[in-house]
């Protein structure tokens with residue numbers, strides 16, 4: 001019997017890592033044993049009772065590391081409870097159209113993996129820093145301002161909600 005939860009994430013610029021770390025800290029505060037790893041460093045899924053997966057939306061898709069992880073681990077993942085979160089919208093102030101577009105991208109992406117049935121899927125606001133972009137993305141970003149609309153209360157609340165949804169052991 002195991003009650004260890006794996007938090008697995010992809011990131012380009014670090015903001016999804018910080019969200020994953022906050023979710024890990026919230027679950028640990030509530031007594032869960034948690035491992036947190038980038039998708040690329042995960043070698044085996046034995047010993048976990050559930051997985052929380054997170055990735056940013058990047059050019060209308062979920063980060064490629066999440067896609068690769070899902071394809072690589074299908075057999076093990078169908079047996080595990082999964083919670084999925086994504087980061088996407090970055091406009092400040094709140095832009096309903098942007099959120100709707102990101103939500104549609106997330107829905108479309110999740111539906112590509114029809115065998116994947118997460119117990120919950122959540123979209124969070126993300127962070128955008130044009131100073132971190134390299135050519136040609138920095139040119140394409142134009143004069144987009146930096147923003148960070150990650151809602152830490154909503155992130156912690158979602159993590160708390162997982163306590164009810166994820167099994168205590170498997």
Ligand SMILES: Cc1cc2nc3c(=O)[nH]c(=O)nc-3n(C[C@H](O)[C@H](O)[C@H](O)COP(=O)(O)O)c2cc1C
Pocket residue numbers: 010011012013014015016017056057058059060061087088089090101102105125126127128137
């Ligand atoms: C090059 C680039 C492309 C992006 N494409 C999308 C997108 O298609 N849809 C979306 O909702 N957000 C998009 N975003 C916003 C990111 O999801 C957001 O910045 C996220 O916080 C980045 O996560 P990371 O810091 O973990 O890499 C994009 C951001 C960048 C820099």
